[in-house]
Amino acid sequence: MFSLNTTIGTILRVKRHLYYNVVNGLHQSCTRYLNQRWREKHGLTANPNTFSPLTNLPDYTFKDGRPTPLGVRQKARLDKQRNYAARIIKLVGEIDYAVERHAEVKKQKKQKRQQILDSKLKPKGNALLKKQLEKKLINS
Known part of the structure; x- marks a missing residue:
């Protein structure tokens, strides 16, 4: 199908428009290659690490209703x-x-x-x- 050249990095197109960088035979995924159109269509931010419940909400809650301390x-x-x-x-x-x-x-x-x-x-x-x-x- 295709030959891998260990000295030259090539970009391979994989299913669902994901791209992988191949350098010296190692696959490296890149956040730059996220499917931006799909994220925009679903009302999501371009970078998934900037805003989400995982980054904004506390990691745990107290059962007695005390406020949780702010996260990292x-x-x-x-x-x-x-x-x-x-x-x-x-x-x-x-x-x-x-x-x-x-x-x-x-x-x-x-x-x-x-x-x-x-x-x-x-x-x-x-x-x-x-x-x-x-x-x-x-x-x-």
Whole structure:
């Protein structure tokens, strides 16, 4: 069928799309060759060791209901997730502040421009006399 060359590594395709590395006549499985399409289709993570009941749940429980201590590396994972959550909240707050500040600066620029336009456009002639007359009537 096929010849094995002991100096050159070859990849053999085996049933169900599993791949094995053959180096010097030794078979070495590789997690990289897991069937990723099947895992994605079934809603699983790409790496089976990152998230599962075996990694997240305690190894045992007490019959009297006492809480079990955290497992190996479980506290580190929890701290890491808390740090991610705190950082996300901080960054979202900064973005909200930036958006609000940008809107406020834009509003101030618009008001300043309107003030400049209002100071430039003054009534003249009959319109000025009419405006002054209206002010006198209002004040008296």
